[in-house]
Amino acid sequence: MAVVENPTANEQVDLTTIPVSPGGDKPEAGATSSSDDNKWTLWFTKPPSGKGDNWNDLLKEVITFDSVEEFWGIYNNIAPVSELALKSDYHLFKAGVLQGEAQRRH
Structure with missing residues (x-):
């Protein structure tokens, strides 16, 4: 995966890849997972x-x-916020929060 360079506000960000370091670390083998109630989504x-x-x-x-x-x-x-394009952000929500909002509007 590629690191997102610091594009100017007028450049398009390629969203086919997430902004992560090349050859990024994977979670350690044997890492324990918690229940579905504790899922989080990065946006x-x-x-x-x-x-x-x-x-x-x-x-x-x-x-x-x-x-x-x-x-x-x-x-x-992931790329540090300081390396993201202007007016781009990361968001962290409980899993399903934004999907639930979209479904309620339809």
């Missing part, structure tokens, strides 16, 4: 194009995890 918001983008259209689900070991494995291998 990424790409910079708006300036054409009246809807926030939901800019949001991309990156990965869902359920253990502290997985969290640190992800955290240690």
Whole structure:
């Protein structure tokens, strides 16, 4: 996987890959997982194009995890916020929170 360089606000961010370090570490073998109630999802918001983008259209689900070991494995291998494009963000939500909102609107 490739590291996202620090593009300017006008450049498009390639969201086919998540911004992680190349050859990133995987969670340790034997790491224990907790129940489904403790799943979390990391989301990424790409910079708006300036054409009246809807926030939901800019949001991309990156990965869902359920253990502290997985969290640190992800955290240690994603691009630091300081290297993200302007007006892009990471978000961490309980798994299913955003999907539930989308389903309620339809």
